Amino acid sequence: MSDETVKLKGADIDIDLPLLGGSMGPKVIDVRKLYKETGYFTYDPGYTSTASCESAITYIDGDEGILLYRGYPIEQLAAQSNFMEVCYLLLFGGLPNQAEYDQFVSDITYHTMVHEQLMQFYNGFRRDAHPMAIMVGVVGALAAFYHDSTDISDPHQRRVASYRLIAKMPTLAAMAYKYSNGQPFIYPRNDLNYAANFLQMAFAVPCEEYQTRETLARAMDLVFTLHADHEQNASTSTVRLAGSSGANPFACIAAGIACLWGPAHGGANEACLKMLAEIGTADRIPLYVEKAKDKSDPFRLMGFGHRVYKNFDPRAKVLRTAAHDVLDELGINEPLFEVAMELERIALEDDYFIEKRLYPNVDFYSGVILKALGFPTEMFTVLFALARTAGWISQWNEMISDPVQKIGRPRQLFTGPTQREYVAINKRS
Numbered sequence: 001m002s003d004e005t006v007k008l009k010g011a012d013i014d015i016d017l018p019l020l021g022g023s024m025g026p027k028v029i030d031v032r033k034l035y036k037e038t039g040y041f042t043y044d045p046g047y048t049s050t051a052s053c054e055s056a057i058t059y060i061d062g063d064e065g066i067l068l069y070r071g072y073p074i075e076q077l078a079a080q081s082n083f084m085e086v087c088y089l090l091l092f093g094g095l096p097n098q099a100e101y102d103q104f105v106s107d108i109t110y111h112t113m114v115h116e117q118l119m120q121f122y123n124g125f126r127r128d129a130h131p132m133a134i135m136v137g138v139v140g141a142l143a144a145f146y147h148d149s150t151d152i153s154d155p156h157q158r159r160v161a162s163y164r165l166i167a168k169m170p171t172l173a174a175m176a177y178k179y180s181n182g183q184p185f186i187y188p189r190n191d192l193n194y195a196a197n198f199l200q201m202a203f204a205v206p207c208e209e210y211q212t213r214e215t216l217a218r219a220m221d222l223v224f225t226l227h228a229d230h231e232q233n234a235s236t237s238t239v240r241l242a243g244s245s246g247a248n249p250f251a252c253i254a255a256g257i258a259c260l261w262g263p264a265h266g267g268a269n270e271a272c273l274k275m276l277a278e279i280g281t282a283d284r285i286p287l288y289v290e291k292a293k294d295k296s297d298p299f300r301l302m303g304f305g306h307r308v309y310k311n312f313d314p315r316a317k318v319l320r321t322a323a324h325d326v327l328d329e330l331g332i333n334e335p336l337f338e339v340a341m342e343l344e345r346i347a348l349e350d351d352y353f354i355e356k357r358l359y360p361n362v363d364f365y366s367g368v369i370l371k372a373l374g375f376p377t378e379m380f381t382v383l384f385a386l387a388r389t390a391g392w393i394s395q396w397n398e399m400i401s402d403p404v405q406k407i408g409r410p411r412q413l414f415t416g417p418t419q420r421e422y423v424a425i426n427k428r429s
């Protein structure tokens with residue numbers, strides 16, 4: 001932290017505010033004393049220029065298209081690491097040695113089962129319920145089963161809750177999928193790695209031996225790694241805000257799932273594949289590009305644009321290559337992938353997208369891979385939430401341990417009616 005200051009000087013204000021610097025990225029103007037000393041608030045709907053916290057977990061350079069998890073480039077982690085190691089990295093800040101890794105994987109593996117009674121929650125939903133609606137419900141309900149890991153003041157309970165959430169999300173997600181198609185729930189298997197175990201819970205049936213396919217498990221693991229964390233995005237900020245009140249971690253993650261569901265955020269992967277299907281063929285792309293540019297039309301190119309990235313989302317680059325490899329290895333001719341690549345080419349040559357610096361984001365190609373893995377579009381955001389639980393719970397732990405942490409309570413610019421007297425109904429016009 002530096003001892004630099006910036007001066008804020010105006011009609012009736014003259015204040016020096018501390019300028020704080022981190023290890024990378026923009027410095028911040030510390031406005032914590034602004035209201036107390038000047039009576040003024042700052043105003044930043046959407047938080048386009050606001051740092052909500054200090055964090056050491058994930059760094060994004062939107063202009064350069066850089067994404068680092070605890071300093072490691074996402075491209076290197078995607079190529080050389082795996083989701084379990086990334087979970088450890090996000091939670092504890094460094095790469096594990098072999099013994100630490102083996103212990104962590106074992107700990108997670110032995111938390112993958114869920115309380116048998118949780119299965120009854122699913123029966124309360126319609127079979128056609130959106131799986132994200134189910135996930136919001138059942139993840140929040142975990143607090144009703146795991147009381148021994150809801151005391152957030154106890155570091156041991158925080159760790160147990162963190163492991164339980166990372167371990168049980170695949171089980172709950174697979175159950176949501178099985179419930180939607182009427183197949184029986186499949187229990188986790190301790191002899192499979194995290195991604196392979198999830199795929200077997202989603203696609204195995206009791207009538208025959210499930211054959212794990214390493215290619216598919218590796219692709220699933222890669223998708224999880226790429227979605228694991230992303231700085232202070234909307235759903236992570238939701239988890240932090242919920243956690244700032246002292247809410248238990250299961251409730252906080254359920255809040256994050258609810259926020260992620262929105263089509264402007266994690267729901268974009270489902271919306272993007274539906275958009276590609278609606279476009280259908282490359283000759284119809286110009287029509288949709290024009291719709292996306294038309295201010296009178298609410299349509300946006302799903303999977304395009306980003307609050308932070310004004311260059312290529314590095315995850316989209318990795319996912320485009322992975323989508324090609326998965327389709328190639330599975331021998332699938334997916335016309336939507338061709339449409340996606342052609343849409344990317346046309347949009348990136350269009351002045352509107354160039355001027356507004358709109359590029360494909362993480363949601364643009366992920367749906368092609370998830371469809372190739374056998375998931376229906378409604379499951380796509382569930383898979384995003386499954387992976388992002390690692391980031392959410394890491395950010396939650398960081399927030400709880402932050403010495404300056406206090407309940408989040410934004411203020412407002414009030415533009416409503418000034419004070420007025422109540423009028424009895426028989427005296428109103």
Ligand code: SDX
Nearest residue numbers: 230233264265266268292300301302303304305306307356
């Ligand atoms: C995720 O924050 C994160 O890190 C999120 C995420 C993560 O890992 O957690 O990266 C995951 O949510 C990725 C984004 C997924 N969403 C989509 O793909 C939905 C489509 N994208 C847009 O809705 C939009 O780009 C956002 C929501 C992603 C970003 O919105 P911003 O930063 O608020 O930008 P904006 O809406 O102010 O857009 C700036 C301009 C606007 O035009 P003008 O008002 O300046 O004339 O660009 C236009 C927008 O109309 N624009 C688009 C567009 N995205 C922005 N125009 C057409 N198609 C688009 N996709």
